[in-house]
Amino acid sequence: MSRWEPDARGRLLRAALELFAEHGYESTTTAQIAERAGLTKTTLFRLFSDKREIVFQAQDELVALVKRGVDEADVGASPFELMVSGVRVLSGAHVDEHRRTGRILDPILAASPELNERAVFKRFALTVALEKALFNRLVDRWEAGALADLGIRAYYLGYDVWVASDGPAPLTSYVLEQVTHLQGAMQRVTNS
Amino acid sequence: MSRWEPDARGRLLRAALELFAEHGYESTTTAQIAERAGLTKTTLFRLFSDKREIVFQAQDELVALVKRGVDEADVGASPFELMVSGVRVLSGAHVDEHRRTGRILDPILAASPELNERAVFKRFALTVALEKALFNRLVDRWEAGALADLGIRAYYLGYDVWVASDGPAPLTSYVLEQVTHLQGAMQRVTNS
DNA sequence: GTCTATACAATGATAGAC
DNA sequence: GTCTATCATTGTATAGAC
Structure with missing residues (x-):
């Protein structure tokens, strides 16, 4: 009462x-x-x-999720596998309700420079969190940074596809598909 | 008069x-x-x-520079070389006066969340500009995004080292060194 | 074409009452 | 934990001076 x-x-x-x-x-x-x-x-x-935080405060818990994903990975995991574990836990937290919220929110975001700036800041915070978690697992400094960029890029690309689609597949499957695309791109591009 | x-x-x-x-x-x-x-x-x-723009407005011209660097690259350039051309022109514009300004500005930035957020936004704008310029040169979508992340990360890492150092070497040499570090890291990490 | 004066709306902080 | 009230500051709008 x-x-x-x-x-x-x-x-x-x-x-x-x-x-x-x-x-x-x-x-x-x-x-x-x-x-x-x-x-x-x-x-x-x-x-x-x-x-701005009315709309974005909920995203703050994602920082803890991506860190947990890396921390929980097996001892023998490679740097790439550590990153994948981070984005897997990160995207695994999104249920279907988030997709509906995203559909309402995205046009609002696109129309407001002020909200856009905050959205970019939250993305950067996620990247830094992933980078730190990777570095903490003794991943090389440059590997940690580059992998964090790749992982968070995959997460956002996958999110966009997921929000725009209607299928029953969870966000994680879209994100992992993007991870594969980006991994292949990086292999081609850095061995030229 | x-x-x-x-x-x-x-x-x-x-x-x-x-x-x-x-x-x-x-x-x-x-x-x-x-x-x-x-x-x-x-x-x-x-x-x-x-x-905030009092402090950051000068950065807006950097977007045009990174685009020009990519646009001006040779016809036969590989995707990686296109990216390097972009960050080379970008960092080539920084004269020694920018280093002094950076030394004054950086502690102010670090102490202000509001300025920090704007700084992150400007970094993202640079990344998007590089990505678009690369995509415009017919680079694959995923290659363009991943290379943009790598190039802008190298630029910021190199900038930090340059501002903290006293040597006569230009910013560009520090940035290119970071590009090499990140290239090696990506090769190791994506071929595991 | 650049600056000033003034008035104004909105964010965000603060202090005290219930 | 919420409310009322007041306040400083950012940022806009207008009209006019040099």
Whole structure:
């Protein structure tokens, strides 16, 4: 028995997505979002560090996932296998609901430079997390960086295909397909 | 003979760097920067689209440079050589004054999440520009993306070494050294 | 064509009451 | 944990001065 409706974060997120879809990101004020969620601006900024984080905060847990994927890999795993283990756990966390959210969110993102910048920052944070986890498993410094770029690129490419498709295949299968494409490309290109 | 002191942009940049170094980025207001430059807030925002761009606007020309480097490469160049041509022209534009600026700017960047986010965005913009230029030269889609990651990573790694060092060698030599490191790493890692 | 003055909307921080 | 209220700052818009 609490005095307030539960799940303030979720209500704010849903309200924000609705309003952004209706009027665009920039034309929606934080006061409007809070009002639709039955809260005030003050509460919104206590729960989210800024307006962009309403949409992106959920991504922060992905950093822990990619790290866990690398940490859990077998002792004898090669650097490439360590990277694959990271992106496998990362993409394994996405259920079908994320695909629906992505379909709503992606056009909003594309229309807002401000949200785009934050999206790029989150991608970079994922890359750094993967690189550190690989380096921590005694992977060479340059191998760790280059593999992190490759893995996160595969993850984003796979994500785009997954969101655009309707099949029952999980995100992971799309991402692993992209890993194979990129691995082949790198073999061709670095042995010329 | 003009009625105003020339180089308003440069004066604003120098004023901003001084104030950021003295009091930090967040504690410096745009009004203070404008005042030290002998201008008003209105003029500052006419010359720079936002506060962060005072520090980063100069980077925008780098996008054109990396594209030109790829476009100018010989007809028979391999994908890898195209990428190298891009980062060579990119890093060739940095004279020694940029190293001094970098030494002032880097600690300011490191201390400000807001500036950090913009820095990451500019890095991504460079990557996308390189990827597009490579794709435009009929490089395979996956090769273009992976090579762009590799080239821009080499550029940033080389830049860090260059700024920290005192030798007379140009940035380009440091960057090309990093390209070699990353090429070797990718060969080892993708053939396991 | 560049700068200034002024007014204004929105983000985000802060302090105190329930 | 939430609310009201107030505040500084960023960034925009307008109209005009040199």
